[in-house]
Amino acid sequence: MHNLNRKIANLVAFGVVKSASATGAIVTISEIDTPELPWATTVNKNLSIWVPPKVGTQVIVIAPNGDLNSAAIIGQLPSDSHPLPSKSESEIVIAFGDGTLIKYDLSDKKFTGDFAGGATLKFPQGLEIIGDLAVSGKVTADSVSGKTDVTGGGVSLKTHTHTTKMGPTSPPQ
Incomplete structure (x- = not known):
């Protein structure tokens, strides 16, 4: 028994x-x-x-x-030594042991990634971003192009002119 x-x-x-x-x-x-x-x-x-x-x-x-x-x-x-990464009913969270956190808030419809180190994303067929893009920090690119214009510091590459001793130059053609 x-x-x-x-x-x-x-x-x-x-x-x-x-x-x-x-x-x-x-x-x-x-x-x-x-x-x-x-x-x-x-x-x-x-x-x-x-x-x-x-x-x-x-x-x-x-x-x-x-x-x-x-x-x-x-x-x-979950336990005291391994607690849940969130107590929200509207969040889906993946928490890694090094502090990296990936979160999607269903209520706010917002995706957040907080990475402890670097990140590499590979999109062999390309990446399309629809909407505004804000970048804080340096941007390094092999090339930059724009369908209508590219500006830097408020200066248009398409319509900018230079001032010389002989007067302003014509815009780029």
């Missing part, structure tokens, strides 16, 4: 990640350490997300037939 009770208790259990590697995590459940367990993630032909659990994360473990040797981590829960 004791073995049956243990198996029933192990069907679904809460535990804390003791150690983690690229292949799995050892979870402590009621002072018992599991073997290395795989964790559930999103993996299909359209989307794959790799988020290994960290040491100290509270997890949910499911064990078919109550056997921890064939168990898997099916979810990770």
